[in-house]
Amino acid sequence: MSNPVVAERYALALFQVGKEQNATEKMDEELRAIKKVLVQNPGFISLLQSPKLSVEEKRNVILQSFPKVSAPVINTFMLLADRHREDIMVEVAEAYINYLNEERGIAEAVVYSVRPLTADESKAISSVFAPKVGKLTLNIENIVNPDMLGGIKVRIGNRIFDGSLRGKLERLGRQLIS
Template identity: 30%
Template structure:
C-alpha cells in the first residue's frame, strides 16, 4: 500500500525528531536542517536534478555524496534513505515537519502581525510577549507586515489564532450594527 505524502512527511519528521532528541542533537540538527532548507531554496534545480530520469544514478549519487560529506550522521542518513527510497522530493516538507515539531517542543509560535505603520523593535517585543501570554507560548516569532488598509491597530495571525484589533475591523463592525 502506497502512503500519501502527508503521512510520509509526518512519519519521517517524527522519527527524525525522536532520534535527534534521543541523541541530544535536537538544536544542532535544527540548525543543520535550516541550512539545508536554505540550500534547497537557493538551488531549486537540485531536487529536480536528483529526480530526473534523464540523469544516471552515478551522477545523482556523486552530487548527493558532496552534500552528505558535509552533513552530520543523522542528516546524512536521512538524505541517503530518502534518495534510496525515491522520496528525496519530500525532503523540504520533512524539514518543515521537523521544525514544526521542534517549535511545539520549545513552545514557540510563529505569528504574522499586520499594522498600518512599521513597528519598532520595542513595540514588536511587547506585542510578542503579550501574544505569548495569550497563546501559552514561551516564545513568539513575529513576521511583520505593513498594510495601510488596516488604518490603525494590529492584526495578529498564527496557526490557530486570529486577533483583529484593527481600526478597519472595528469600523466594519460598527457599520454592520448600524445597518441592522
C-alpha cells in the same frame, strides 16, 4: 500513505536522533536554512526528481549543496532521494521544527505590519499572544505589508488575530450595515 504522514515519520526519527545526540538546536538551525533554500529555489526539488539523474547523482547534488550540514540531516535527505521522496523534503523540515517547538512550548507566528517590528515590539507581541494559544513564547516572522493602514495582524497556526486598522474598519462597516 499520504505525504504529510510520511514526512512526520521521517521528522520524528530525525528528532529522536537529534535528542540522542543532544543536537536538536543545531539540527533546527540547519533544517530552517535548508527549508528556506528549498522554498526559494523550487527548481532544486525538480532537479532531484528528474528521472535523468541516477540515485548516486542525486546524493552527490545533495552533498554538494549542503556540505556543512550534520550527518543525520544530510543522511535523511539522501534517504529521501534514495526512496524517491524528494517532494517531501520541505515537509520533513517543517515537521521537525514543529516537534522541537512543541517540546519547547514555542509556536510559529507570522505578524503582518506596516513597518518592520523592533525587538521590543516582537517581545511584547509574543508575551501577549503566546498565552492565548497555550505556548510559552512565539517565534515571530515579520512580514511588512504597506497596504495595511496601521496596526498588526497575527497568524498562529490556523488562528488569525486581526488588530489592523483595515480589519477594524471592515468590522465597523459590517456592524453599521446590520
